Amino acid sequence: MTVRIGMIGPGGMGRAHIERIHSVISGGRVVAVSDVNADNARAVADQISGTAHASSQELIDSPDVDAVMITSHGPAHKPDVIAAIRAGKYVFCEKPLAPTADECVEIMQAEQEAGKKLVTVGFMRRFDASYREMKRILDDGEVGEALMVHCAHRNPTVPDFYTWDMAINDTAIHEIDTMRWLLGEEFVSVRVDKPRKTSLRFEHLQDPLVLILTTESGVRVDDEVFVNCQYGYDIQCELVGETGVVRLGDQELVQRADAHGRRNRLTMDHNQRFGAAFTTEVQEWITAVANDRHTGSTSWDGYAAAVVCDAGVQALTADGEVAVEMMPKPEFYA
Ligand code: NAD
Ligand code: ISE
Numbered sequence: 557m558t559v560r561i562g563m564i565g566p567g568g569m570g571r572a573h574i575e576r577i578h579s580v581i582s583g584g585r586v587v588a589v590s591d592v593n594a595d596n597a598r599a600v601a602d603q604i605s606g607t608a609h610a611s612s613q614e615l616i617d618s619p620d621v622d623a624v625m626i627t628s629h630g631p632a633h634k635p636d637v638i639a640a641i642r643a644g645k646y647v648f649c650e651k652p653l654a655p656t657a658d659e660c661v662e663i664m665q666a667e668q669e670a671g672k673k674l675v676t677v678g679f680m681r682r683f684d685a686s687y688r689e690m691k692r693i694l695d696d697g698e699v700g701e702a703l704m705v706h707c708a709h710r711n712p713t714v715p716d717f718y719t720w721d722m723a724i725n726d727t728a729i730h731e732i733d734t735m736r737w738l739l740g741e742e743f744v745s746v747r748v749d750k751p752r753k754t755s756l757r758f759e760h761l762q763d764p765l766v767l768i769l770t771t772e773s774g775v776r777v778d779d780e781v782f783v784n785c786q787y788g789y790d791i792q793c794e795l796v797g798e799t800g801v802v803r804l805g806d807q808e809l810v811q812r813a814d815a816h817g818r819r820n821r822l823t824m825d826h827n828q829r830f831g832a833a834f835t836t837e838v839q840e841w842i843t844a845v846a847n848d849r850h851t852g853s854t855s856w857d858g859y860a861a862a863v864v865c866d867a868g869v870q871a872l873t874a875d876g877e878v879a880v881e882m883m884p885k886p887e888f889y890a
Contacts, residue, residue: 559845562588562621564612564636565628566600569650572827573625574604576835577842584842586625590615592632612636616643623845626650630726634659638666641674646845648838650678651733653858655725657866660859661883668888673850676841677858679733683840684833686804690795691738693802700798702739705777707731708792710785712824713757720761723781724748724868728767731779731793732868733853733861738795741771743864743880748871757784767868770877788822789829808832856889 561577563570566589574586590609591597601608609615616624616639623646626636634654640647641663653675654660667675681687694702709727718726736742749766757763764782771777794803808829809821823829837852844851863882871878 557583557846559584559842560587560620560622561585561625561842562590562609562615562618562623563600563625563627564590564615565626565632566591566596567627570625570627571600572834573627573838574600576838578604580835581839581842583839583846588615588618588621591628613639616640616645621645623647630655634663637663637675641666641670644670644672644674646674646676646841646850648676648678648841648852649858651858652725652729652862652865653677653855654862655865657859657862660855660862664855664859664886664889667855668886673854673888675855675858676850676852677855678837679730679737679853679857679861680830680833680837681730681734682737682833682853683836684830687734687738687793690793690802690804694738694795694797699795699800699802702775702795702797704775704796705735705738706792706794706796707735707777707779708790709779709781709783710788710790711783712786712788714761714783716758718758718761718783720872721869723762723765723783724767724872725862725865727783728779728781728868729861729865731767731777732769732864733857734793735769735771735777736857736860736864737853739771739775739777741773741775742860742882743769743771743777745770745877745879746864746867746871747877748868754782754784756786762872765872767871769864789825790822791829854889856885859883 563586577584588607589597589600597608624640626649630652747768767779769777807823811820840851867878867880
């Protein structure tokens with residue numbers, strides 16, 4: 557069976573997913589698209605010999621669409637995720653599930669009313685081979701109990717529509733989700749430290765910043781977010797355990813040695829750095845949909861990340877720590 561996918565918002569991320577689905581991944585095909593930018597929908601539909609729908613709802617209701625991928629901007633996600641749930645269709649939604657925890661609660665309510673887990677959130681780092689090996693080492697007790705994790709999330713530059721809160725709910729959300737998954741526990745507080753700002757980008761941003769997060773058991777996670785670092789897409793993570801330390805290898809690209817020295821080529825964006833993780837993530841989703849199963853991060857994970865982000869955004873303007881107030885996990889997501 558080929559899973560016929562309808563994609564809402566085929567911009568940069570969506571087109572990269574289409575490329576993967578049509579050239580590397582098996583079992584699925586993007587057959588329909590919609591976009592607030594109708595010209596974009598038409599152009600992508602022509603490229604894939606598919607249908608351009610006039611609205612998200614029309615795409616979701618189409619009998620030719622088995623499952624939905626949402627790759628529009630975060631603030632646009634909620635109504636389309638809920639419409640897909642109400643149509644009884646599996647839906648893969650790029651992160652964030654929605655920009656605030658309240659919106660994620662509405663999505664969880666709709667999903668529980670449907671009585672079936674239909675929503676997968678695109679937290680692709682859970683599928684990255686290096687993070688998976690780090691988790692195996694921790695879970696097998698090879699470095700003892702986790703005490704601290706040092707993370708860095710650096711982008712070369714961001715566009716001018718990137719607002720100050722996006723450092724948390726668009727960028728740091730990746731570490732927030734990955735650390736919840738890696739450590740297997742929730743965060744209870746967050747603080748934001750604000751170092752000297754880079755002069756190389758927009759005045760409205762606090763760039764860089766450092767999130768200091770604490771988990772239920774007291775593990776301390778620091779996350780440097782620096783989205784105008786100029787030199788590359790540089791993702792770092794070092795977990796300090798009671799008996800050892802494990803850190804991510806440096807990038808996915810080759811190391812080179814020549815007359816100029818020994819050096820790495822750096823990845824420059826998420827598609828280069830996490831290309832293999834995206835492929836595994838989307839392949840697993842398509843295979844699961846074909847077998848009428850849920851896979852990957854749930855709406856609860858989308859909600860939990862959003863609660864921490866909400867507290868993080870508050871911490872941007874607060875002095876000291878902000879508590880993370882999470883609702884009890886519904887049995888449905890246990
Ligand atoms: P983009 O601007 O390139 O594409 C977004 C597309 O959505 C555009 O074509 C836009 O016209 C369309 N759109 C906006 N509002 C819409 C609406 N209400 N209905 C239909 N279409 C709408 O953005 P992008 O960089 O591709 O990001 C898209 C999503 O992917 C975001 O949620 C972003 O956070 C996520 N993303 C994830 C990663 C990752 O590493 N996992 C990386 C980049 C982006
Ligand atoms: C973007 O939306 C992503 O998800 C990237 O992975 C991240 O590095 C970037 O900061 C975000 O804006």
